Amino acid sequence: MSDLLREELKGRTAYGAPQLDVPVRLNTNENSYPLPEAVAAAVEKALSDEVRGLIRYPDRDAVALRADLAAYLGLTVEQVWAANGSNEIQQQLLQAFAGAGRKALGFGPAYSMHPLLCLGTATSWIDGGRGPDFELTADYAVEQIRLHRPDVTLLCSPNNPTGTALTLDIAEAVLAQKQGLVVVDEAYAEFRREGTPSALTLLESHPNLVVTRTMSKAFAFAGARVGYMAAHPEIVEAMQLVRLPYHLSALTQAAARAALAHADVLLGTVEAIKQQRDLIVSSLREMGWQVAESDANFVLFGRFADQRAVWRQLLDQGVLVRDVGLDGWLRVTAGNAEETAAFLKAMEEIR
Numbered sequence: 607m608s609d610l611l612r613e614e615l616k617g618r619t620a621y622g623a624p625q626l627d628v629p630v631r632l633n634t635n636e637n638s639y640p641l642p643e644a645v646a647a648a649v650e651k652a653l654s655d656e657v658r659g660l661i662r663y664p665d666r667d668a669v670a671l672r673a674d675l676a677a678y679l680g681l682t683v684e685q686v687w688a689a690n691g692s693n694e695i696q697q698q699l700l701q702a703f704a705g706a707g708r709k710a711l712g713f714g715p716a717y718s719m720h721p722l723l724c725l726g727t728a729t730s731w732i733d734g735g736r737g738p739d740f741e742l743t744a745d746y747a748v749e750q751i752r753l754h755r756p757d758v759t760l761l762c763s764p765n766n767p768t769g770t771a772l773t774l775d776i777a778e779a780v781l782a783q784k785q786g787l788v789v790v791d792e793a794y795a796e797f798r799r800e801g802t803p804s805a806l807t808l809l810e811s812h813p814n815l816v817v818t819r820t821m822s823k824a825f826a827f828a829g830a831r832v833g834y835m836a837a838h839p840e841i842v843e844a845m846q847l848v849r850l851p852y853h854l855s856a857l858t859q860a861a862a863r864a865a866l867a868h869a870d871v872l873l874g875t876v877e878a879i880k881q882q883r884d885l886i887v888s889s890l891r892e893m894g895w896q897v898a899e900s901d902a903n904f905v906l907f908g909r910f911a912d913q914r915a916v917w918r919q920l921l922d923q924g925v926l927v928r929d930v931g932l933d934g935w936l937r938v939t940a941g942n943a944e945e946t947a948a949f950l951k952a953m954e955e956i957r
C-alpha cells in the first residue's frame with residue numbers, strides 16, 4: 607500500500623516521543639503535578655452533566671469555551687479560537703493561510719511539529735536556521751523574510767527545544783515587514799521569567815499576528831487536548847472555513863470550561879515548576895554542563911560527545927529525558943522536586 611502514499615510521505619516515520627513506562631518521565635514537557643482535587647471534581651461533574659446531551663452535536667463554534675479563554679487572556683470572544691490542542695490550531699492556520707503552492711518559514715531548531723504540519727498541509731517548509739548558540743536576531747529574521755517572502759512565519763516563544771523566549775523586538779521587526787501571517791507559538795508562555803513580555807501585547811496593532819497557546823502545559827490538561835489562539839477577528843473567522851464541523855467534542859468543551867473556572871488553582875503549580883527549572887539550570891551548570899537559558903518548563907543541556915549514550919545511561923537509572931535530535935544536547939522537563947532530585951542524581955553518575 608505504501609506505493610499509494612503521497613511521494614513526500616513515503617519512508618517517513620510518525621512523530622512521537624517514546625512512551626516508556628519508567629519511574630521518572632521527563633520527556634514530553636507535561637505538567638507532572640496531580641490535578642488538584644477541586645478541579646478533578648469540577649471536571650467530573652461537568653462531564654457527567656454533559657453525558658445525556660451527547661445525542662446532539664456540540665456547539666460548532668465553541669462560543670462559551672472561547673469566551674472563557676478570552677476572559678483568561680483579557681480579549682473578546684471574536685479574537686479567540688479553540689481546537690484540539692495548539693497542534694490543531696496551527697494545522698488549521700496552515701490550511702487557511704498556506705497549503706499547496708505556498709510557503710512557511712521557521713527558525714530551527716524549533717518545535718519539530720511545525721515542518722510536519724507543513725508536510726501534512728502540502729505547504730513548502732523553509733528552515734531559516736539560527737546562530738551557532740541557537741540565537742535568533744531581529745536582523746537575521748528580517749533578512750530571511752525578505753529572502754523567502756513566506757505566506758506564514760512561525761516563531762516559537764519560548765522556543766522548543768532551546769527553552770528561551772524571543773525578545774519582542776524580533777516579533778516586532780518581523781511584523782513590520784507586513785509579510786503574510788506571523789504566528790507566535792507560545793505553548794509555554796506561562797513559564798516565562800520575570801520581565802519577558804508576551805506577543806499578545808502586540809495584537810492590537812498587528813492584524814496579521816496570531817498567538818497560539820495551549821492548556822497542555824501550565825494548565826496540566828494535556829490529556830484533554832485543548833489549544834487556542836488569539837488573533838484579529840477576521841483570522842478567527844477564516845478558521846471556520848477549514849475546521850471540521852464539530853471539531854471540539856462536547857466533552858472536551860465541558861471539561862475545559864470546568865478547568866478554566868479553576869484557572870488560579872490549576873496555574874498554582876507554575877511557580878513551583880519554575881523553581882524546579884531554575885534549580886535544574888543552576889545545578890547542571892555547577893556540574894560543568896552547558897545549559898541554555900529557559901523561560902519554559904524544560905531545559906536544554908549538553909554538550910555530550912554522544913547524547914544518545916547519555917540518554918540511555920539516564921534511562922538505565924529510571925529517568926526518561928528527550929533526545930531531540932540535536933547533536934550533543936538533551937532536553938529535560940522540569941517536574942516536581944522528587945523528579946528533579948532523581949534526574950540530578952542520575953546526572954551526577956554521568957560525570
Ligand SMILES: Cc1ncc(COP(=O)(O)O)c(C=O)c1O
Nearest residue numbers: 691692693717766793820822833
Ligand atoms: C512549542 C510547542 N507548541 C505546541 C505544542 C503542542 O501542544 P498541544 O497540541 O498539546 O497544545 C507543543 C507540545 O509539546 C510545543 O512544544
